Amino acid sequence: MIILENLNKHYKSVHALKDVNLHVNSGEIFACLGPNGAGKTTLIRIVTGLTRLSSGKAFLNGFNVEKSPLAAKKECGLVPQAINLDQELTVFENLDIHCRLYKMPAKKRRIKIDDLLDYMDILDRKKTLIKHLSGGMKRRVMxxxxxxxxxxxxxxxxxxVGLDANIRRRIWAIIKRIQEDGTTIFLTTHYIEEAEFLAQRVAFLNEGEIVALDTPENFMAKMGVWAIDRLEESNMETTYFKTRQEAKSFIVEQEKSFTLRRVHLEDVFLALTGKKVK
Amino acid sequence: MIQGCLAIYYRELMIMKRRLPKMIATMSVSPLLYLIAFGYAMGHNVKVDGHTYLEFLLPGLVAMSSMTQAFSIASEINIARFYWHIFEEFQSAPISNISYVCGEILAGMTRAFMSIIIILILGYFFGVSLSCNILFWLAIILNSFIFASLAVGMAMLVKSHADQAMFSSFVITPMAFLGGTLFPVDRLPLWAQKILFLLPLTHASKAIRTASFGNTPDYSSYIILFLTGVLFIIISFMCVNRARD
Structure with missing residues (x-):
């Protein structure tokens, strides 16, 4: 369980996070969506102990990240945005060092590493140097x-981020499987479809503030199910409809070219902030 | 704390193992050039305090190398921090900052010891054998401890790899030449001697050279080195704490 209470972060004159309140339930996949610079990474850095918070409280499974940082860190695993593997070491060595940092006994280390590499379908790459792996494989190692x-x-x-569509879908399947095994997952993304596919709940973060929080289904239901995009004096105008029938009726009245599509989370974010996520 | 420290040290050892041939080659070049150019060619007929210049130079190179190699861990930390982002992996792990500091210091000291073994082997081929007694090694331990601690602190303070190179150019390189490694400090004017007395390397060179000639060094040098080491490890710990922001 993740609990954030009035979390604030200041970087000199920049107010990176503004009174963030959040409650992520055990076993759920929670997505934090927002454009670059919204504060998504700062949020993760604070709860994983990489950055100090300015005010407020953050708890991981009941452990205060500022007062009991070592206990809180044991509760969580982090896959950062940048590849941070030792390029000159093998897959096994990278994982082995991580296990040593978490004080795992030698026998348990070997068994766990083999199990996980098998789970990620990269057991055959155990002795390969990281620098010889593809981007997708590095992600799986991480x-x-x-x-x-x-x-x-x-x-x-x-x-x-930076992976092609096929590999992205493979990573999604892995993330789903991890959640099915009982792990709570908190992910940040600016891929709308990633949040739609994976998350049970989504929070939109904009300029350090959570502007909305709900399930993807509820968000989209509020907007409508169908959308029509059309060009009006060099601006893209979008109209939303509850049913396809309503949308079709609207199309009949149109003289200009248009696109009929399903509503997605990008529309919700656009309606809330006037900005695109990407 | 110990397990965390050993985990950090283990990582550095794995990297050293992978780079061992390159490291040995790199660590051999500078001392070899010094021995050929200054010791063998220029200092052929020079006597210093009753010893040949090669005999005088070799302990100086040991002191210099224990400093530069221990300090070189700063570059490794910087690369891990700025280019590979591996520092984040340590920060997000349940290990204390002092474990991290100690692990990196041990790695720096290991590099220093590797380079000293190489210098002693090279010295043997040049016909110079030093008395490698306990006081000789103790001075090396303290000197490498000081500069590995300084390296960890500096690596946390600098904002880029270029800043690190600048610090080396303005602090480490001048100290390497002026800290009693290549010439006796007492040949300089008194005011210069007083300034150089403030450098830990001057004390390390003096202690290492005296011990390597089979004499007993001045114990005050060891006390100064020890206190400097304690000061630097405290500073480096504070710098790692600060690096979270």
Missing amino acids: IARALTHSPQILFLDEPT
């Missing part, structure tokens, strides 16, 4: 590494 100490909460900061 996820495996974050799971070696069996954390209750997994933080994924833009887990599929």
Whole structure:
């Protein structure tokens, strides 16, 4: 369980997080969506102990991240946005060092690493140097590494950034499987479809503030199910409809070209902030 | 704390193991050039305090190398921090900051010891054998401890790899030449001697050289080195704490 209470972060004159309040339930996948610079990474950095908070409180499974940082860190695993593997070491060595940092006994380390590499379908790459792996494989190694100490909460900061569509979907399947095994997952992304596919609840973060929080289904139901995009004097105008029939009736009245599509979370974010997520 | 420290140290050892041939080659070049150019060629007929210049130079190179190699861990930390972001992996792990500091210091000291073994082997081929007694090694331990501690602190303070290089150019390199490694400090004017007395390397060179000639060094040098080491490890710990922001 993740609890954030009135969390604030200041970087000199920049107010990066503004009174963030959040309650993530055990076992759920929670997505934090927002454009670059919204404060998503700062949020993750604070709860994983990488950055100090300015005010407020953050708890991981009941442990205060500022007062009991070591206990809180044991509860979570982190997959940061940037690849932070030792390029000159092998897959096994990278995971082994992580296990040592979490004080796991030698025998348990070997078994756990083999199990996880098998789970991620990269057991055959155990002795390969990281620098010889593809981007997708490095991501899978990072996820495996974050799971070696069996954390209750997994933080994924833009887990599929820079990966092609096929590999992205493969990572999604892994994330779903991890959640099915009982791990709470908190992920940040600016891929709308990633949040729609994975998350049970979504929070929109904009300029350090949570502007909305709900399930993807509720968000989209509030907007409507269908959308029509049309160009009006060099601006893209979008109209939302509850049913396809309503949308079709609207189309009949149109003289200009248009696009009929399903509503997605991008529409919700656009309606809330006037900005696009990407 | 110990397990966390050993985990950090283990990582550095794994990297050293992978780079061992390159490291040995790199660590051999400078001392070899010094021995050939200054010791063998220029200092052929020079006597210093009753010893050949090669005999005088070799302990100086040991002191210099224990400083530069221990300090070189700063570059490794910087690369891990700025380019590979591996520092975040340590920060997010349940280990204390002092464990991290101690692990990196041990790694710096290990590098220093590797370079000293290489210098002693090279010295043997140049016909110079030093008395490697306890006081000789103790001075090396303290000197490498000081500069590895300084390296960890500096690596946390600098904002880029270029800043690190600048610190080396303005502090480490001048100290390497002026800290009694290549010439006796007492040949300089008194005011210069007083300034150089403030440098830990001057005390380390003096202690290492005296011990390597089979004599008993001045114990005050060891006390100064020890206190400097304690000061630097405290500073480096504070710098790692500060690096969270």
